[in-house]
Structure formats: C-alpha cells, structure tokens
Amino acid sequence: MTFLTKQYENRFVLYDREVFADPDLIGFTSEAWAQHDAITGFAEGRGTTFFVNYYELELALRHYHRGGLIARWSADRYLWTGLNSNRAWRELHLLQTLRERNLPVPRPVAAQVIRHGLLYTADIMTRRIPGAKAVGQLLASEELDTGHWIAMGSMIRRFHSQGVYHADLNANNILLDSGGRFYLIDFDRGVIRTPRRGWQQRNLQRLHRSLTKLQGAQDTFHFSEQNWQDLLTGYNQL
Template sequence: MNLARFVKHSKLNLFKEGNITCLYEQELLPDFCLEMFDADYWQNKDAVLGKATGRGITWFVKHENVEIVLRHYYRGGLIGKIINDSYFFTGIMNTRAAKEFELLAQMNKVGLPAPKPVALKINRSGLTYQADILIELIAGATDLVGILSKSELPESLWIEIGKCIRQFHQHNIYHHDLNAHNIMIDGDNKIWLIDFDQGKEMETAGHWQQQNLQRLLRSFNKEKGKLPEFNFTDKCWQLLEQGYQG
C-alpha cells in the first residue's frame, strides 16, 4: 500500500516539513507537533510516567486522556554496533515505523489485543532514514517477566495466554520477537501482545507458528536461569499449549 492510499484508508493526518514525514491520529493527538517525538518535550511538561531501557530508552508519557509509549528505532545485532539508528530508505511505507504502524492498525481493526498506533516520524537524510513511533500504552498492564518474578500465575491465565497467541496466528500474524517481556496482562486479566517491530502478516499458516512458540519457550527458560525467582514450570508450558491448541 502506498503512502497516499494508506493515509486515506486509515483516515490519518499527514505532516511534512523538509525531510521529515509524520503520520498521526487526529483524534488522539489533536494538538500534534513534531516535538512530541522528543523526550525533552514531555519532561518539560512533567508528563513522563516512566521509562524502560533496552537498546535505547523507551518513554511512557501522558497526554490529555491518553497514555503513550515513545520509541526510537535502533539497530540490533552486530550491525548495531557500527550503525546505531540509520536504515536504508526505499520509501515511507517500507520503513520499520510505517510497517509496524500499518500492522498495528490492521490488528486493531480485526479486534486483536495489540496496542493502538498513535503517530510516527520518518526523518530522511539522503539514502538513509531515522524513525520514531508513538503507540498507545496499555493501561494497568504488567509484562510476564515482572509478574512471574514475584508470584505464580493462575492456571487459567496460562491457558488464556495460549488462546491469545492462537488468535494472532489464526490471523496469520507473525511476531518477530515473541518473548515473556512482550506478553502483558492488564488489571482485568486480559492478555495483550506488544512490540510488533518487524512483525508481519504471513500469507498462510506454516512452520513459522511453531517457531514463534519455540522462541517464547526459550525466553521463559532464559529468564528462569537468569532471575533468582521466576515462577515458570513445565506444567505452565503445558497449560499454555493447551490454550493454544484449543
């Protein structure tokens, strides 16, 4: 889908200034400005709720009646040690941010429990670009690592986690990094999946679904070997698989 068609189809607002292109949800950001992609803007407004550190800093901020995640795109792996946050530009809709934004919009349209996309920014510089994205924060949610490092999870919730993953797979949604940090549970015990960078819609079901599950299992075992307390057992995985199989 090209940019013009995506903007029209999604009823988004388009903002352009020099080499910068932004898309945003007018309903969520009626007072949109470029500075919203800068952490200093939120700090000066005393609107920062918290932050998480990974490849870079992910910021959690509050704006009017919506809580938002601000994330800059950084490279990982060996190439990330050489090229920090620049990517080869082949078109706006081919950027990491636009692909994730489009996938999130599509998943929300069919009712999958994933965050809503709010805005994106592409800053082009010659043959390369840098990108940022704003995504709606899932209110009152905690990731599985945070929960399991403190307490056990009821058996019924392990089954629900399996059901949740199956929902995405039934819509042929591939999660590039399905791990225990990217599964959230909110205050109503609803299961959510987050972080769909490099995720995509597959054409058909296939081996990728089991690869997703095996990646998740490796993640659980990694956290168990790393943390002093992590309430994950073989029984937990069996319950998750039971939910997934239906």
C-alpha cells in the same frame, strides 16, 4: 483511527487526527516531554520506552534501535527505501489492521521518520494499555495461575490463526492488564502471512527460549514446564 501525514523538510510525521489536533505539537523525544514534566514512567527493552501523559491520555513512545552485531556500527539508522516501506510506517499500519480485526494490541497514534540521506531514524507512539505489566516482569515476583497460562496460549493462537507473525515473540512483549487480559506489543518487522505450522511453531519456540533464558538469569522466576504445557493447552484449544 484516521491517519494524516505531514512533511517538515526531511522529517515525516504520520498521526491520528482523532488524538492530535496539531502535529506540530507532537514530541518524539524524551527531552521534549520532560520539558512539560509529562514523563510518567519507562520500560527497558532493546531501547527505552517512555510513558508520557498527553491531556490525560497515557502514551508509549519508542525509538527504533537495531539489535544484533549490526548495532555496533549503526545503533538506530536504517536504509531508506521509501516513506511507505520504513519500519515505523509499516508497524503503525499493521497495528491499525490488527485492531480492526479485534486483536489485543495497543492503539497506534503517531510515528515519525527522519531521513538522513540514504538512511533514516524512526519513532512510534501508541496508547499505553492501562495497568498492564510485561509477563517477564511479573514472573520475577509472582506466579501466574493455570488459567492465565491457558489464556496466554489462546491469545497467541488468535494471532497465528489470522496469519499474524510477531518477529520478536518474547515474555516482555506480552502484557497482562489489571483485568486479566493479555496483549501483544512491539510489532516491528511483524507481517501478515499465510498461516503455516512451521513458522507458528518457530514463533512459539522463540517464546519458550525467552522464558527459559529469563529463568536462568534470575534467582526467582516463576516458570515451569508445566506452565508451558498449560500455555500449549490454550494454544491448541482453538
């Protein structure tokens, strides 16, 4: 991956030149891709992630949205503190670092930041993981066997062992591909820090709350405390 930056007045684009030969042609809105009939699907989360086709490459496009109470006043604008410190730039470079460490994350390909005075909006684009589905979505229709839960725990431990903190570790940010491999996505506000049991356990507790919340909100959701113990078995094996 080789990233270049191009500025268009108040708009900045960071892109992988191995994927995009011309940054002028990169669309960062669903409307831009819809004009070319290139939207192949979408996934709902805090916002909508659109899956788009770019010369036979499947890409995932996500606009940054705020969560919590502050979203009532500002749904998608953040305080501008510099180009290198905005959320899209940080997440893209973090994903690049994690891939260099052979951790299972999507490949970043582009990001956009638009400055609006003291504020900015942002978007990020990654390669879509072929055949992957969110664990939260899968468990609503099927069970995962013991081996899957152990593998999921082992995958999370790989990140924690290298000091990788995921700010929103929940069931819908863990993907399982058709080959049985787990991935982590959405590293907004993620960082690399000193490995410590405290934040690692809080990270796991966040995932557990996510699973139990989904379980309580749906008539059918295949999750049990035995599944959680299997996940912890995988986590503690390393």
